[in-house]
Amino acid sequence: MTDNPLKNSAYFDDPEMTSLIYAALDASSTGIIITDNRLPDNPIIYHNKAFETITGYNTTEIIGHNCRFLQGRDRSQEAREQIRQALQDGEDIRIEIRNYTKKNDLFWNELYISPITNAKGEVTHFIGVQNNITARKKVEEQLVVEKESIERKVAERTENLRMSEEYLNSIVETIRESLVVLDPNLNVLTVNEAFLRTFKVTRSETIGLRLYDLGNRQWDIAKLKNLLEEVLPSSNPVLGFEVEHKFPHIGHKIMMLNAHRVELQGKFKDRILLAIEDVTDRRAIEKRKDDFLSIASHELKTPLTAVKGYMQLIKRFMPENNPKLTDIIEKSDNQIERLQKLIAELLDVSKIQSGKLDIHHDTFDFDKMVRDTIENIQLNSDSHKVVLRGETNAQYDGDETHISQVVGNLISNAIKYSPGKDRVEVYLSTLKNHIKFSVKDFGFGINMEDQKKVFDRFYRVDSIQKKFAGLGVGLYISEQIITQHGGTIWVDSDAGEGATFSFILPHTEK
Amino acid sequence: MAINKIFICDDDRGITEMLEMVFELADYSVVVENNSLYAYDSIKRIQPQVVLVDLWMPVVSGDLLIRKIKSDPTLENVYVACMSASRDGEQVAMDAGADIFIAKPFDLDQIMAIVGGVSA
Numbered sequence: 350m351t352d353n354p355l356k357n358s359a360y361f362d363d364p365e366m367t368s369l370i371y372a373a374l375d376a377s378s379t380g381i382i383i384t385d386n387r388l389p390d391n392p393i394i395y396h397n398k399a400f401e402t403i404t405g406y407n408t409t410e411i412i413g414h415n416c417r418f419l420q421g422r423d424r425s426q427e428a429r430e431q432i433r434q435a436l437q438d439g440e441d442i443r444i445e446i447r448n449y450t451k452k453n454d455l456f457w458n459e460l461y462i463s464p465i466t467n468a469k470g471e472v473t474h475f476i477g478v479q480n481n482i483t484a485r486k487k488v489e490e491q492l493v494v495e496k497e498s499i500e501r502k503v504a505e506r507t508e509n510l511r512m513s514e515e516y517l518n519s520i521v522e523t524i525r526e527s528l529v530v531l532d533p534n535l536n537v538l539t540v541n542e543a544f545l546r547t548f549k550v551t552r553s554e555t556i557g558l559r560l561y562d563l564g565n566r567q568w569d570i571a572k573l574k575n576l577l578e579e580v581l582p583s584s585n586p587v588l589g590f591e592v593e594h595k596f597p598h599i600g601h602k603i604m605m606l607n608a609h610r611v612e613l614q615g616k617f618k619d620r621i622l623l624a625i626e627d628v629t630d631r632r633a634i635e636k637r638k639d640d641f642l643s644i645a646s647h648e649l650k651t652p653l654t655a656v657k658g659y660m661q662l663i664k665r666f667m668p669e670n671n672p673k674l675t676d677i678i679e680k681s682d683n684q685i686e687r688l689q690k691l692i693a694e695l696l697d698v699s700k701i702q703s704g705k706l707d708i709h710h711d712t713f714d715f716d717k718m719v720r721d722t723i724e725n726i727q728l729n730s731d732s733h734k735v736v737l738r739g740e741t742n743a744q745y746d747g748d749e750t751h752i753s754q755v756v757g758n759l760i761s762n763a764i765k766y767s768p769g770k771d772r773v774e775v776y777l778s779t780l781k782n783h784i785k786f787s788v789k790d791f792g793f794g795i796n797m798e799d800q801k802k803v804f805d806r807f808y809r810v811d812s813i814q815k816k817f818a819g820l821g822v823g824l825y826i827s828e829q830i831i832t833q834h835g836g837t838i839w840v841d842s843d844a845g846e847g848a849t850f851s852f853i854l855p856h857t858e859k
Numbered sequence: 860m861a862i863n864k865i866f867i868c869d870d871d872r873g874i875t876e877m878l879e880m881v882f883e884l885a886d887y888s889v890v891v892e893n894n895s896l897y898a899y900d901s902i903k904r905i906q907p908q909v910v911l912v913d914l915w916m917p918v919v920s921g922d923l924l925i926r927k928i929k930s931d932p933t934l935e936n937v938y939v940a941c942m943s944a945s946r947d948g949e950q951v952a953m954d955a956g957a958d959i960f961i962a963k964p965f966d967l968d969q970i971m972a973i974v975g976g977v978s979a
């Protein structure tokens with residue numbers, strides 16, 4: 350501190366300069382004091398205005414005191430010890446210390462103390478410079494608090510992440526489908542328990558290997574290769590991809606595959622998730638059920654054939670003037686007719702299930718077919734009038750018997766499910782390259798939930814199920830027939846407002 | 860020449876009894892065989908004009924019997940109607956060489972008309 354002006358006594362000899370310097374010191378917003386180290390307990394001999402402002406004390410309370418009074422009752426700070434040490438060693442010190450104003454308000458004092466030595470090297474004075482840094486300290490503290498809270502949050506998030514990872518993991522391990530995760534080069538990254546169980550392998554003989562190389566290349570399946578290398582790259586994800594394969598140990602398996610390539614940028618990009626469902630048993634059960642349906646309907650038809658024959662014989666030998674008997678026989682006939690229809694439906698379902706419903710293509714007059722079908726229905730039902738509107742004028746190429754079955758089924762349903770009403774309406778129309786058939790009833794209607802399901806096999810709208818007989822396969826069969834003709838069938842309805850069943854078939858007039 | 864002899868082969872007695880009654884009442888002479896194993900020999904012996912044969916029968920199936928009849932020159936003029944409740948029955952019957960296929964359950968009038976329409 351050689352250039353310290355106070356060291357240069359020449360300034361103090363000039364009274365004008367002295368007063369200028371005092372003025373300058375008082376103009377500062379930083380507190381400045383001078384202590385005299387030669388006097389006992391190093392008392393303050395000078396302080397500027399700012400020191401008063403910062404501390405709230407006046408001159409008489411300051412001069413002659415050791416500066417420690419600013420520490421109030423907060424005397425065991427480490428900073429105090431450090432200051433004492435520095436003073437003793439005659440060294441500079443810069444330190445932050447808690448001080449208190451006269452009103453006992455805490456303020457953080459950034460204190461700088463510097464010794465002044467005389468020609469003999471003795472420390473005669475100290476200069477102290479004080480800055481109130483409470484505001485800055487607050488910000489710093491705030492930062493610390495924030496930092497802590499961020500750290501806490503990060504810890505929480507990490508914990509959450511760990512938990513959700515564990516959660517995800519437990520899902521992955523719990524589901525019954527086999528899951529495989531592949532890297533972009535089709536090396537196995539992870540597999541779940543179900544995979545190990547189903548394919549009777551261990552984790553160590555699976556992870557890290559190329560999928561095709563697993564278990565003596567038993568996964569080197571052409572169709573799987575096709576899925577992963579051709580199909581997936583162009584259409585992601587792939588759902589319900591069927592692969593059949595004979596595995597050396599576990600035998601013949603039919604697998605349903607879902608494959609998903611991660612497209613999101615990031616560390617998982619281009620990983621492939623492969624879900625494998627073993628549907629071998631399910632398929633076998635379905636097959637057995639189809640066989641059963643087919644045999645059952647065959648067996649049911651045989652006695653039915655005999656009964657039908659006898660009924661016809663009875664009619665032939667019926668005495669003429671016995672109206673009671675005539676009535677009974679007619680009713681029995683109707684019941685046999687019903688039985689026959691039910692059995693036929695059962696057979697249709699089993700045919701559809703095994704993909705054997707064959708469609709014969711022949712050109713027929715669509716409108717006439719509808720008229721004939723309506724006429725037939727009206728013969729057996731006089732509760733409702735079937736009103737026909739519109740026309741298609743189409744010479745349609747398709748299976749007349751089957752389409753007529755659909756038309757009959759839809760109209761019969763419309764009648765069946767609108768008891769107490771007296772009419773159903775049939776509309777025929779042509780649209781661009783299509784013909785359209787609709788039938789509207791004024792019955793219960795079908796709510797949205799059920800609308801999606803009415804075409805399912807053996808599905809019956811619950812509230813209706815109890816009131817009406819039937820297998821619930823009519824609409825299922827109808828949909829299959831229409832679909833096989835390249836058309837679509839659907840229902841529009843507001844519950845309570847009746848329902849409209851419609852189908853369209855592609856058709857261009859030649 | 861009017862038809863008078865009908866041979867019926869079905870393992871189900873419910874069907875044969877009914878058909879037997881129906882055709883006898885219509886003044887045909889009817890021979891019934893429930894065991895298809897003996898059917899071919901009886902047909903050769905009886906020389907019926909019409910044979911009604913079921914498709915699904917144990918031991919000798921209907922289509923086998925039809926093939927045998929159709930490949931026998933002495934049975935050249937026999938009219939073979941094949942009946943079945945099976946869904947692929949028609950294909951099998953026609954492939955075997957049946958003259959007509961009748962789906963079970965059938966309509967009696969239909970079957971009577973078919974038989975009545977055959978002229979030897």
Ligand SMILES: Cc1cc2nc3c(=O)[nH]c(=O)nc-3n(C[C@H](O)[C@H](O)[C@H](O)COP(=O)(O)O)c2cc1C
Nearest residue numbers: 384415416417419420429432433462475476477479
């Ligand atoms: C020039 C000078 C200025 C000082 N300014 C302050 C001050 O502003 N606040 C404070 O708490 N202590 C200040 N001190 C420190 C105390 O006066 C005292 O030296 C310190 O508490 C250590 O000594 P002790 O253990 O005897 O109290 C200053 C000391 C000197 C020499």
